[in-house]
Amino acid sequence: MMVEGIAPALAEALETRGYSELTPVQKAVLDPALGQSDALVSAQTGSGKTVAFGLALAPTLLSGAERFGGAAAPLGLVVAPTRELALQVARELGWLYEMAGASIATCVGGMDMRTERRILERGAHLVVGTPGRLRDHITRGALDISGLAAVVLDEADEMLDLGFREDLEFILGAAPAERRTLMFSATVPRAIATLAKEYQRDAVRIEAAGEQKQHHDIEYRALVVTPADRDNAIVNVLRFHEARNAIVFCNTRAAVNHLTARLNNRNFSVVALSGELSQNERSHALQAMRDGRARVCIATDVAARGIDLPGLELVIHADLPTNPDTLLHRSGRTGRAGRKGVSALIVPHPARRRSERVLQAARIEAEWARPPSAEDVIARDNERMLSDPALSEPVSEGEREFVATLLERFGPEQMAAAYLRMSRAGRSAPEYLSESGPLPAAGKAAGPAGAPSKSRDDFGDSVWFSLSVGRKQNAEPRWLIPMLCRTANLTKREIGAIRMQPEETFVQISADSADAFVEALGPHMTIQGNIRVEAVDGEPDFARSAWRTQKPERKPHRGKGGFGKETGERAPKKKFDKGDRPAFADAGAKPWGDKKAVKPGKPKFDKGPAAKPVKKPKRPK
Structure with a gap:
């Protein structure tokens, strides 16, 4: 050259x-x-x-x-x-x-x-x-x-x-x-x-030429999930791509340790990189990635700076990058030297707007999608198995005799089933994900909650339910919705309006899903063991519900009147006249208006004549 x-x-x-x-x-x-x-x-x-x-x-x-x-x-x-x-x-x-x-x-x-x-x-x-x-x-x-x-x-x-x-x-x-x-x-x-x-x-x-077009060999995907499905979505992304080498980025050491334990339990060959590791441990982890003993590396941004893993095909952002430079540095680990790579952002739907700002600042157009479902992962496994070269290679003379023995003893169907089981052995089962709501339109930024969704006024026939948690119990839709979806196998589209009250919450459920919702709650009609659920006849009276739960947060200020028990109105301030004032036995006490008056409750007492000190007798000589 x-x-x-x-x-x-x-x-x-x-x-x-x-x-x-x-x-x-x-x-x-x-x-x-x-x-x-x-x-x-x-x-x-x-x-x-x-x-x-x-x-x-x-x-x-x-x-x-x-x-x-x-x-x-x-x-x-x-x-x-x-x-x-x-x-x-x-x-x-x-x-x-x-x-x-x-x-x-x-x-x-x-x-x-x-x-x-x-x-x-x-x-x-x-x-x-x-x-x-x-x-x-x-x-x-x-x-x-x-x-x-x-x-x-x-x-x-x-x-x-x-x-x-x-x-x-x-x-x-x-x-x-x-x-x-x-x-x-x-x-x-x-x-x-x-x-x-x-x-x-x-x-x-x-x-350098091409600087303005950041990483044109990298395919960016923004995968919208419910917050509770973050780890499950990472499992499905790893299983769908089956990359030779993949790196998962987290923002903290605690997140690295958590995700490492989760993936280890799911039969992934995984190593961790964080600042708490010694240089020897870091070197062993990277060597395991290079020689194939591990295929997934979970790392923080600082720990992963400068590492170069050959054949790195997949980068997953388990936690969203804090700025566009971090996004580009992370993604730049793949798509090197003309090779293609995938950079997948796991986007919880409450953080969709923030992820759009980071992508826009980095001048990256990402494909908005949902994570691979369990069915997508299984279908991809089947495609890989059908394209396996072992199935297209001709039978050799040394194999022909034993192949005939296997077919004679077990039959073609049983042999195909055995091959299918062996190809799936050792792989983690895919996860079933809940619905995460609508996606942004292609090439357009989503609204405050993602893509424009249909108005809640057009929700259609529905049934209202009352939950025994409210604002005083720190109830929020961002954790109520995933909880309802998990408990009753609902999707976000089957949940309408949510009205938060001080001590209860009203939730609108699609009429077609109401019976299944009640059946999933069981005879005790509870969620997570302590949240009671009741069906409401018609539409709730939100104003009356708020009035019914109103209670004084603290006692009235000293000197003010108390609250009436029946009417809920403030009682008038009690007035005293001079005749109500306490009398003291001290006849010399003056009225309260006099500045020299004796304080009430502290009458003067006559101490009598002062006692003279007694001299000690002199000691005899």
């Missing part, structure tokens, strides 16, 4: 690796107009930027030679935000520079510093590391960066987000002023522009 600007050793490595064409960002950094200038490159995750800055560094590091000489102080330094990304960059540069004779060292947190120090003492042409560990080695004198010719900041925006600005400024300040500085970032916010202006010299701004 001979391309102008690529060193022969690197071109040979690309050809050996199977590269037939460079990506847009790789072509951009090889532009002769760039020369030896600094560069600020914006390129999305998965666009081939590691190879891109490897190609861009080669002319600076080799200085016209075909191979590197003896290793001493490093010539190039690559700084990455996370341990996984740094190790991945080192692997990529390892095969790219292998035929050029480069020696590459890594300095990442979580590894043995003494081992890294010994490697640095032997010398290296390139050093790849994380900001904190690199600063430690520089401070301790183990890493000599006085001879650096080039510095690369990979995922610079993530490093600033993770709070590495001070470390980056220390590293760049300690490096030679005449170095070449390349910054690669998915986005270029103001903080990145400020950093580039301070530590780069007349940097060339490069926007």
Whole structure:
């Protein structure tokens, strides 16, 4: 693969690796107009930027030679935000520079510093590391960066987000002023522009082609579910796609642990990645994904930054991303190097509006749909089984005799049933999901509660029911509706208006479903054991119901009249006349109006003459 600007050793490595064409960002950094200038490159995750800055560094590091000489102080330094990304960059540069004779060292947190120090003492042409560990080695004198010719900041925006600005400024300040500085970032916010202006010299701004069309090899799907069905929807999405590798993103460590336990119980081969794991545990988890021992990785955003899983076909957002950048970083784990991928957002219907804003801010048009149903998963399993190459391969001579024995003993139908059972063995059964309401129209944003739904005034024939919970018990439609759907196998379309009162709630049920609803409640007419349900004749009198449940929240203020027991009206304030005032035995007490009057209840008493102190007799001598 001979391309102008690529060193022969690197071109040979690309050809050996199977590269037939460079990506847009790789072509951009090889532009002769760039020369030896600094560069600020914006390129999305998965666009081939590691190879891109490897190609861009080669002319600076080799200085016209075909191979590197003896290793001493490093010539190039690559700084990455996370341990996984740094190790991945080192692997990529390892095969790219292998035929050029480069020696590459890594300095990442979580590894043995003494081992890294010994490697640095032997010398290296390139050093790849994380900001904190690199600063430690520089401070301790183990890493000599006085001879650096080039510095690369990979995922610079993530490093600033993770709070590495001070470390980056220390590293760049300690490096030679005449170095070449390349910054690669998915986005270029103001903080990145400020950093580039301070530590780069007349940097060339490069926007990789296709940057405006985010991840065109990724198919985005927004799957609307009821809040109670989130985990079940994730199970069905995993079962429907049966991806070689899948990653499920959660927002917290607790959510990672919860979902890991759920999927483990459902026979999924799953590993977890969160900040509480040690580096050794994280490495084992990623290795299990790479060698096929695990197929599902559940991770938080910080823990998953920089990881690269080969053949990652599916990304599931169990918790909605907080901003568009997070959505793009998560989804960028799939759809790499021309391969197709799916990014599925699990959207609880109360959060539909928020998910639409995130998608709109990321300039992504997602396909709105419901998660695969149990029937969809079973149908997909059957399709995969029918397309299994084992069913189309001819019977070999070595198999023919025993095949005849099996058919003679068990018959074709029994053999087909046995094959079906064996193909389904070990797989998790799909989940049955409740109805999640209408979906947004294609290409249009949904309203406040999703797509426009029919008016409740046109609900049709219905029966009203009273539930013994209200606003005082913190009752809300967002948990009442899923509870009703689960208890009586209702869909949201069969539930009409919901009228919340202080101590009871009225729910409108379709007349066609009312009998089944009552039958599902059982003879005690209760939901969840303690919520009583009663059928209402006709339409409830909401105003009277609210008046009936009104009770004083607290006692009347001191000095005010009390409430009448029968009428509910405030009693008049009691008045006293002077004759009602208490009399005291003290004849000298003055009326209350006198400022010098004795306080009532505290009469004066005559203490009598003061007693004289008695002198002690003198002790005889």
